[in-house]
Structures are given as structure tokens and as C-alpha cells.
Amino acid sequence: MITKRDIVAQIVGKAQAPQKSEASAFAPANIALIKYWGKRNSELNLPVTNSLSLSLSLGTHTSLQVATSDSCVLNGAECAPSAPFTKRLFSYLDLFRTPDTYFHIETKNEIPTAAGFASSSSGFAALTLALNSLYGWQKEPRELSILARLGSGSACRSLFTGFVEWQAGTRDDGMDSYSTALTDTWPELSLGLLMISDKQKPIDSRSAMQNTVETSALYHSWPEKVAHDLRLARKAIAEQDFCLLGEIAESNALAMHATMMASLPPILYWLPESVAAMHKIWKLRSEGLPIYFTMDAGPNIKVLFLKKDSATIQQQLPEILLQQ
Ligand code: PMV
Numbered sequence: 001m002i003t004k005r006d007i008v009a010q011i012v013g014k015a016q017a018p019q020k021s022e023a024s025a026f027a028p029a030n031i032a033l034i035k036y037w038g039k040r041n042s043e044l045n046l047p048v049t050n051s052l053s054l055s056l057s058l059g060t061h062t063s064l065q066v067a068t069s070d071s072c073v074l075n076g077a078e079c080a081p082s083a084p085f086t087k088r089l090f091s092y093l094d095l096f097r098t099p100d101t102y103f104h105i106e107t108k109n110e111i112p113t114a115a116g117f118a119s120s121s122s123g124f125a126a127l128t129l130a131l132n133s134l135y136g137w138q139k140e141p142r143e144l145s146i147l148a149r150l151g152s153g154s155a156c157r158s159l160f161t162g163f164v165e166w167q168a169g170t171r172d173d174g175m176d177s178y179s180t181a182l183t184d185t186w187p188e189l190s191l192g193l194l195m196i197s198d199k200q201k202p203i204d205s206r207s208a209m210q211n212t213v214e215t216s217a218l219y220h221s222w223p224e225k226v227a228h229d230l231r232l233a234r235k236a237i238a239e240q241d242f243c244l245l246g247e248i249a250e251s252n253a254l255a256m257h258a259t260m261m262a263s264l265p266p267i268l269y270w271l272p273e274s275v276a277a278m279h280k281i282w283k284l285r286s287e288g289l290p291i292y293f294t295m296d297a298g299p300n301i302k303v304l305f306l307k308k309d310s311a312t313i314q315q316q317l318p319e320i321l322l323q324q
Contacts, residue, residue: 002173003043004150008095010175011143015098016135023133024063027125027158028055029111031191031302033249033294034229035256036153036166038213038222042206044174045153048213049226052165052182052233053157056191056323058110060122064130067104074107092124092151096131111193111323124151125158145178163237165230184237189245190310192320194301196273205297208260208267216263225255246292246304253294271299284316 036051072079072086079086093103107123128148132139139147141159149156157164160181169177203211212219229252236245260267274295281293281303289312292304303320305313314320 001043004095007044007146007150007173007175010173011139011147012096012135012137015096017098018066018101018134019136020134022063022065023130024061025126025129025133026059026061027122027129027155028057028059028161029122030055030154030157030164031294032154032157032296033245034226034233034252035296037256037259038209038219039153040168041172041174042210044177045149045156046174046177047153047166047168049223050165050168050230051154051157051226052163052230053154054163054189054191054324055158055161056111058323059158060107060109060126062105062107062123062126062130064127064134065104065106066134067102070102070104072105072107075109088151089127092127093131095150096135120152121154121158124148124155127151128155129159142178142180146175149174149177182234182237186237186240188240188307189242189324190305190307190313190322191324192303192305192313192317192322194277194303194317194320196271196277196299196301201269201298203267203297208297211265211267212260212263214263216259218259218262222255222259225252242290242304242306246290249294249304250292253296257295269295269298274299274301277301280317289313289316 030053032051032053034052036047036049038048040046040048070090072089074085089105107126109123125148128144128151132144145156145159148159157166157179160179162185163182164179165182166179167177229248232248233245235241236248257269278293278301281291284291289309290306291313294302294304303313303317310322
């Protein structure tokens with residue numbers, strides 16, 4: 001089996017001493033419009049399908065300092081060494097450092113952590129960028145995208161701004177599985193968050209994905225659905241056809257959740273308030289307001305709309321937090 005360490009060795013060579021004593025970086029959070037759901041290789045986070053996302057202006061700031069022992073501060077609070085978050089972070093750093101190197105990490109998310117709001121994507125991307133600077137690797141975005149993927153799949157899309165497509169690739173070592181930015185820009189496109197709950201989700205996306213791939217009778221149709229949706233999403237972006245993009249993104253998110261609901265045991269991230277918000281959005285749409293939603297592995301709703309409608313959206317959904 002090809003391991004994460006094999007890939008790291010291929011990209012940055014043998015672990016070295018850091019070139020600097022401190023480095024910091026920022027990476028944007030990204031929201032998938034066409035989702036990544038299911039891995040073909042869970043060690044290397046290689047996806048079954050391509051996915052397409054939009055990077056937000058908000059994200060994660062991370063600083064990395066060489067220290068005499070490992071420690072971490074997340075959003076101003078000291079992390080317990082035994083917390084899953086801390087362990088995941090330091091085991092990622094283990095891939096790159098020599099055994100006598102320790103780090104003090106300070107990381108600040110501008111968006112809620114681990115509530116299905118994509119903070120792991122910006123977190124691992126920011127950490128990868130900080131490592132690139134600390135070790136002086138001077139790697140290309142494509143290689144950094146591969147390294148960030150080893151931390152969290154969707155993190156490989158957070159190395160870029162704007163619209164980003166992650167190529168699933170076909171190679172066993174995943175050297176062809178990385179993201180690239182689309183050339184299209186769409187400044188009018190806006191995204192808001194309806195925060196339904198900021199509690200830790202009951203099942204993390206990694207386990208939920210695996211459970212879906214292994215047990216859901218609906219999963220076999222997912223790759224075909226993604227291929228179809230990707231074609232239309234690319235067209236909608238190129239032609240700035242908002243209703244087409246919104247329709248496809250919403251349908252893709254609901255289809256992803258449908259595959260989870262059909263798994264054993266079933267996975268349902270939605271809360272009653274999530275469903276109420278969907279109905280509200282559908283009602284506003286039926287009244288003529290162009291508004292769509294997408295959802296990730298959590299109960300929160302991300303709303304897609306155009307900047308020209310911001311005032312109406314804020315009036316109709318006063319609890320919305322504008323992200324883009
Ligand atoms: O990168 P992960 O393991 O947190 O998975 C992300 C999965 C979704 O957010 C649900 C979809 C996506 O493409 O971001």
C-alpha cells in the first residue's frame with residue numbers, strides 16, 4: 001500500500017530541519033457546489049469523482065513556531081493534547097518533521113469549526129502553506145494541493161481562490177489528484193450561511209463517507225450524477241447563468257444527502273430547522289427571488305444568491321451571515 005509518507009517523500013524529499021523559526025499563512029474556506037463524497041483510497045484521500053467549489057473570502061489564519069514541545073491554540077483557546085483535533089493536526093505534521101522538531105501552532109478560523117462549514121479545508125491548506133514557508137520548499141500550488149489533500153480531501157481546493165475543480169485522477173499514488181482554479185470569475189455571486197447549529201456533528205465526514213460507499217444502495221448512481229452536474233455547472237459558470245448553477249448545486253447537495261440516508265445505519269445531518277429553512281428558500285424562489293442552497297456534512301445551510309438581491313435576502317432571512 002502507498003502511504004502518505006511515500007507521497008510526502010516524493011514531493012519534498014527526506015524530512016529536514018526547518019529553515020525559519022516561524023511562518024504563517026492564510027487559506028480560504030471553500031464550499032463545494034458539486035460535492036466530493038466517497039473515496040477510492042482512504043489513506044491518500046483520493047476521491048471517486050471530481051468536485052467543484054467556490055473559495056470564500058473568509059478562511060483560516062495559521063502560524064507555526066518551532067518550539068521545545070508540541071502545543072496548539074485554536075481560536076484563542078489552548079487545545080487539549082488528547083483532543084481529536086490536536087491529534088489530527090500533529091499527526092499531519094509528523095509526515096514532514098524530524099522526530100526532534102516540535103511546534104507551537106496558533107490557528108484562527110473566521111468561520112465555525114467542525115460544524116459542516118468547511119473549516120478543515122482552510123485549516124489544512126493554511127497549515128500546508130505555512131509549512132512550505134517554514135521549510136522553504138518553494139513548491140508549486142499543484143504540489144501543495146496534493147500535500148493538503150493528505151490532511152483533508154477538500155483542503156486541496158483551498159489553495160486557490162474563486163472557482164476550483166479537484167481532479168479525481170486515476171493513478172494509485174494520486175499524483176494526478178489535485179485542484180486547479182477555473183479562469184472564470186463571477187463577482188456578483190454571493191454566499192450566505194444560515195447557522196442552524198454550531199455543535200460538533202454526530203458523525204465526521206470521513207466515517208460518513210466510508211459508511212455511504214460501503215452500504216448505500218444509492219451510491220452506485222453518484223458518479224454518474226456528479227459527471228452530469230459538473231458539465232452543467234461548468235457551463236453555468238462560463239455563461240454566468242445563476243439559475244442553472246443554483247439548480248444544479250442544490251440538486252447535487254440533496255443527492256449527496258440522499259446517498260447518506262440510504263446507508264446502513266442511516267446518516268441524516270439535517271435538523272428540523274434545516275428542513276424549515278429549505279422550505280423557506282423554496283417558497284421565496286416560487287415568489288420570484290433567485291435563491292438556492294447547498295449543504296455539507298452538517299445541518300447548516302449555505303445560501304446562494306446574487307449581490308443585487310442582498311438587501312431582499314437580508315430582509316427575508318434576517319439571521320443570514322453573509323460570507324461572500
Ligand atoms: O474534506 P472532508 O473530508 O472534510 O470532506 C468534505 C465533504 C463535503 O464537505 C461534504 C463535500 C465537499 O466536497 O466539500
